[in-house]
Amino acid sequence: MQMHQVLHNKFYKITILILSLILILSGCSNKVETISVGEWLLEISNKLNIKDYSKKTPYFVNIDETSIYYESIQALVEWGVIDNNSNVNTEESLNREFVAYTLSNLYDEDINAISIKDSSKSKYPKHIEKSVALGIMQLDSRECFNPKNIIDKNEALSILDKVVNNLNKKVYENSFYNFNWKDDLVIIEEEPLEYNEDLNIAYFPKGTNINEKDILKFKNNNIDTIKKIEDIVEKEDLLKVKLSNPDINDLYNEIDIQ
Numbered sequence: 001m002q003m004h005q006v007l008h009n010k011f012y013k014i015t016i017l018i019l020s021l022i023l024i025l026s027g028c029s030n031k032v033e034t035i036s037v038g039e040w041l042l043e044i045s046n047k048l049n050i051k052d053y054s055k056k057t058p059y060f061v062n063i064d065e066t067s068i069y070y071e072s073i074q075a076l077v078e079w080g081v082i083d084n085n086s087n088v089n090t091e092e093s094l095n096r097e098f099v100a101y102t103l104s105n106l107y108d109e110d111i112n113a114i115s116i117k118d119s120s121k122s123k124y125p126k127h128i129e130k131s132v133a134l135g136i137m138q139l140d141s142r143e144c145f146n147p148k149n150i151i152d153k154n155e156a157l158s159i160l161d162k163v164v165n166n167l168n169k170k171v172y173e174n175s176f177y178n179f180n181w182k183d184d185l186v187i188i189e190e191e192p193l194e195y196n197e198d199l200n201i202a203y204f205p206k207g208t209n210i211n212e213k214d215i216l217k218f219k220n221n222n223i224d225t226i227k228k229i230e231d232i233v234e235k236e237d238l239l240k241v242k243l244s245n246p247d248i249n250d251l252y253n254e255i256d257i258q
Contacts, residue, residue, distance in 0.1 A: 032150055032151075032152045032153075033152055033153045033154065034093040034094065034150055034151075034152075034153060035093070035094050035151075035153040035156055035157070036090060036091055036092065036093060036094060037088060037089060037090050037091070037092045037093075037094055037098060038067075038068070038069040038090025038091065039094075040094045040098070040099070040102070040156065041069060041072055041073055041076055041081075041082070041088075041090070041102070042068075042069055042072050043157065043160060044072075044076065044081060044102060044103075044160065045071075045072035045075060045076060046072075047160060047161070047164050047245065048106070048164060048167070049247055050072075050075045050076055050079050050081065051071070051072075051075055052075055052078075053071070053074040053075040053077075053078045054078065055074065055078065058070065058074070059073065059074060059077045059084035060073065060084065060088055062088075062089070062090075063088065063090060067090070069090050073088065073090075076102075080105055081102055081105045081106060082101075082102060082105070086123075093150045094150070094151055094153075094156055095147065095148055095149060095150050095151060096137070096145065096146055096147055096148070096149050096151050097122040097123065097124050097127075097128060097145075097147035097148065098124075099131075099137065099151055099156055099159060100122075100124060100127050100128045100130075100131035100132075100136070100137055100145075100147075101123075101124040101127040101128075103131060103136050103137075103159070103160070103163050104127045104130040104131045104134065104136065105127070106163060106167060107130070107134060109134070111129070111130045111133040111134060112133065114129050114132060114133050115129075116128060116129055116132060116139065116143070116144070116145050117142070117143055117144050117145075118144045118145055118146065118147065119145060119147070121147055121148065122145070122147035122148075123147075124147075128145050128147060132145065136159060136162075136163060137159065158198060161198075161200065161245075162197075162198070164245050165197065165225075165245065168225075168226070168245055185215065185251060186214070186215065187215045187216070187217050187226070188209075188210055188214045188215065188216050188217065189216075189217045189218065190204060190208055190209075190210060190216060190218060191218050191219060192204050192218055192241070193205065193238070195218070195220055197220065200227070200242065200243045200244060201240060201241065201242055201243065202216075202218075202227075202241045202243055203238050203239065203240055203241070204238065204239040204241060205237065205238065205239070206234060206236075206237045206238060206239055208239055210229060210232065210239070210241065211229065211232070212229050212230065212231060212232055213228065213229060213230075214228070214229045215227075215228055215229075215246055215251070216228070216229055216241075216243065226246060226251070227243035227244065227245065227246065228243065228244050228245070228246040229241055229242075229243060230242045230243060230244045
């Protein structure tokens with residue numbers, strides 16, 4: 001009887017230990033990889049090449065010249081991406097409402113208001129509505145936006161990449177601009193076998209005459225798309241090509257507004 005009780009206690013302890021490990025591992029696997037507000041603003045500045053600013057006095061007293069985010073934030077304020085009357089804490093984890101706020105400010109379109117159940121819970125209800133109307137961000141199954149939810153880093157960067165691609169297309173298609181290409185610029189025109197816009201990866205037949213750092217032009221959904229080749233990996237009979245959005249200063253001497 002005593003032996004049975006000992007075995008029972010050991011089994012109970014082992015069971016508790018296993019359940020604890022499962023809970024710990026489960027918690028780890030569901031943990032969101034965050035990105036800070038400062039890192040997010042830096043990503044926007046870098047990917048859209050928003051660098052220029054005129055005012056040297058910091059727009060935010062907590063973000064002065066010693067901050068790694070100072071130059072990006074000065075430029076983003078002057079380009080209207082963020083408002084200097086808002087509060088910006090660069091160390092906070094990025095949430096969904098701030099993604100909507102910053103990215104919707106990149107668009108000039110007047111969008112018809114749409115009703116979102118929980119937009120009133122946000123500091124930026126109009127920006128949330130605009131971001132959903134533009135297709136930048138999505139609602140959940142309950143038609144809620146969840147503005148205060150911390151957003152996963154990879155999800156945020158994926159959304160930003162889509163916006164950058166969309167804005168690049170708008171610039172290339174805009175007839176009000178006259179582009180003066182760099183004289184020594186060489187653009188390779190090659191149509192990929194397949195292009196994944198979300199991952200910015202294209203596949204070409206092995207032997208295609210392309211190289212890293214080349215500027216590549218091809219059709220994506222019948223729209224001229226210009227990308228920079230970052231990396232090429234041979235996979236059997238294919239070339240797997242990692243692409244990026246080229247810096248606009250690498251393409252043009254100047255852009256004249258007509």
